[in-house]
Amino acid sequence: DQQVKQNSPSLSVQEGRISILNCDYTNSMFDYFLWYKKYPAEGPTFLISISSIKDKNEDGRFTVFLNKSAKHLSLHIVPSQPGDSAVYFCAASGGGDMRFGAGTRLTVKP
């Protein structure tokens, strides 16, 4: 059973605009959430995280929002740059468990 879902396999945005990547989870035990970025032929790299005691965490152009009641988190990238083109994985951890979504491929067009 998929406890972490990224329902959009791909997303395409124009350079300079906002990219919004979404992630849903089902397990209420998850209390820490992470986003990873992955370039082709490389392993995923940690991007940003958020604890369940917060609803927003910002790091430069990247902001993660957490809606615990909806069991939903999103990653906002503003402004989007061509170098942001990659696959983004959402992950959720808690209760000694960590689960990953299947990823969303973001393409930022110049």
Next chain:
Amino acid sequence: DTAVSQTPKYLVTQMGNDKSIKCEQNLGHDTMYWYKQDSKKFLKIMFSYNNKELIINETVPNRFSPKSPDKAHLNLHINSLELGDSAVYFCASSQSYQDNYGYTFGSGTRLTVV
């Protein structure tokens, strides 16, 4: 009917021991991976196999040896365990090596070396 299953989920062992972590996928994927998540939450690729053939072998100590008896299994054997090997190890699979999405990860094996 877990898609990617790793065993054991937790492993506590003493320095110097040899241990194995097993991974199996029932998705019919061609490619399997081992990742190590360090204390800073970074996921680092260790090995990748495509149809039982090694295609990625990052700079890891040769104490780590992957074994793929068939494309549904990728096991990780670690000799002479050291304290620094303590981490969470994730197995993953994908349809093919060219897939940049559609990864399915196992739930991880937390290795603690004491």
